[in-house]
Amino acid sequence: MVFWKRLFNNTDxxxxxxxxxxxxxxxxLKGQTDGQTRIFFTRxxxxxxxxxxxxxxxxxxxxxxxxxxxxxxxxxxxxVSAWEVKGNRKRLIGFARxxxxxxxxxxxxxxxxHPRFQSKGLGKGMMKYxxxxxxxxxxxxxxxxxxxxxxxFYRRLGFVLDPEGIKGMFWYPx
Amino acid sequence: MVFWKRLFNNTDxxxxxxxxxxxxxxxxLKGQTDGQTRIFFTRxxxxxxxxxxxxxxxxxxxxxxxxxxxxxxxxxxxxVSAWEVKGNRKRLIGFARxxxxxxxxxxxxxxxxHPRFQSKGLGKGMMKYxxxxxxxxxxxxxxxxxxxxxxxFYRRLGFVLDPEGIKGMFWYPx
Numbered sequence: 001m002v003f004w005k006r007l008f009n010n011t012d013x014x015x016x017x018x019x020x021x022x023x024x025x026x027x028x029l030k031g032q033t034d035g036q037t038r039i040f041f042t043r044x045x046x047x048x049x050x051x052x053x054x055x056x057x058x059x060x061x062x063x064x065x066x067x068x069x070x071x072x073x074x075x076x077x078x079x080v081s082a083w084e085v086k087g088n089r090k091r092l093i094g095f096a097r098x099x100x101x102x103x104x105x106x107x108x109x110x111x112x113x114h115p116r117f118q119s120k121g122l123g124k125g126m127m128k129y130x131x132x133x134x135x136x137x138x139x140x141x142x143x144x145x146x147x148x149x150x151x152x153f154y155r156r157l158g159f160v161l162d163p164e165g166i167k168g169m170f171w172y173p174x
Numbered sequence: 175m176v177f178w179k180r181l182f183n184n185t186d187x188x189x190x191x192x193x194x195x196x197x198x199x200x201x202x203l204k205g206q207t208d209g210q211t212r213i214f215f216t217r218x219x220x221x222x223x224x225x226x227x228x229x230x231x232x233x234x235x236x237x238x239x240x241x242x243x244x245x246x247x248x249x250x251x252x253x254v255s256a257w258e259v260k261g262n263r264k265r266l267i268g269f270a271r272x273x274x275x276x277x278x279x280x281x282x283x284x285x286x287x288h289p290r291f292q293s294k295g296l297g298k299g300m301m302k303y304x305x306x307x308x309x310x311x312x313x314x315x316x317x318x319x320x321x322x323x324x325x326x327f328y329r330r331l332g333f334v335l336d337p338e339g340i341k342g343m344f345w346y347p348x
Contacts (some may be wrong), residue, residue, distance in 0.1 A: 009335040017196060022255035042179040043290065043342050048221075064278070066277065068277040069277070071275070071276055071277040072275040072276070072277035072278055072279075074276075075251075075274070075275050075276035076275050077249075078223070081224050083306060086246055097233075097275070099273045099274055099275050099279060099281065100249070100273055101245070101246040101249050101250050101271070101273050102245055102246070102248075102249035102302050103242040103243070103246035103249065104238070104242065104246055104283075105246075105283060107273065107281050107317075109275070109278075109279060109294055111211065125204075126315050131345060135207075136204070141344065142341065142344070142345035143281075143319060143345070144342075144344055144345075145317060145340050145341070145343070146341050146342075146344050147338075147339070147340055147344050148338075148339035148340070148341070149231065150339055151343070154343050155343075157345070158325065158345050158347065159343040159344065159345050159346075160343060160344050160345075160346050161341055161342075161343055162341065163344050163346070164320070164321075164322075165320070165321070166320065166321055166342065166344070167319070167325055167342060168317065168318075168321050168333055168336060168340065168341060168342020169317065169318050169320050169328050169329075169334060169335055170315065170316070170317050170333065170337050170340070170341075171316035171317070171318075171327070171331070171332055171333050171334075172332055172333075172337070173303060173332065
């Protein structure tokens with residue numbers, strides 16, 4: 001099984017081309033031989049909304065108004081993303097965000113990995129990166145609402161289902 | 175069964191005394207004869223942290239650093255509270271807050287009703303007030319994590335348990 005290995009922390013990578021300057025955490029696919037391709041995780045929020053929509057399209061999510069997506073990104077406590085960088089081109093391949101009270105709780109939403117990068121450990125790596133970042137902000141209670149098919153994925157990351165009988169609930173209008 | 179009846183919406187109540195001016199939504203216990211006592215729900219955030227701590231003490235919650243509680247209140251999307259007002263004195267008798275991305279999702283935390291006001295419909299009234307306020311902010315996805323003993327309380331308010339198998343999960347360190 002391949003997995004992503006963290007190489008450096010919060011390293012600012014500067015290449016010769018302005019467009020390839022990328023502030024983030026580089027990760028490397030074990031055994032990766034293509035030195036031209038790099039993968040990064042970052043908390044930077046400069047995400048093109050159309051590129052994000054394209055990523056969400058790729059996994060079949062229903063489209064949402066970009067005006068509201070922009071607002072959600074602005075008011076999310078944390079936005080993390082994964083990027084494939086080749087020379088001076090970069091491509092959004094993963095995304096997640098969290099709401100928070102900036103003190104105790106964070107709730108993770110909209111976790112998405114491009115289908116071509118699924119089952120390669122990228123999602124696991126991105127979520128570990130996000131948990132580390134949330135912990136570094138002194139957030140002790142990290143929560144999420146998991147679809148049935150990803151419950152085991154999150155369990156392997158240390159998430160616990162209904163701890164002490166606590167149940168996730170959603171409000172629906174009558 | 176007694177219950178709280180909403181009388182007015184967003185009414186600014188002005189009394190003769192400056193201290194008794196209270197911006198909020200008045201509610202009334204059915205059959206209530208004591209005209210001197212009024213109950214209000216409000217989204218105003220002027221909450222004395224020590225009074226909030228006292229309320230949380232009354233239901234046996236573990237104490238939390240006031241510095242962090244203050245931060246959580248500041249960064250919560252919405253704070254609602256219930257007050258008992260007698261003449262120019264007001265007393266905090268209920269509290270809840272919600273984190274949000276200001277666009278799609280809100281998650282409700284720290285719902286507390288003073289023991290003397292429990293089982294009288296005040297919690298139900300306060301949560302209905304909060305849901306109404308969240309809906310008025312165009313939030314469509316209202317979520318929470320419910321302890322086992324309050325699952326039925328939230329169910330009666332229209333909250334659904336694990337809809338489509340979606341599970342609430344909490345991250346715990348290894």
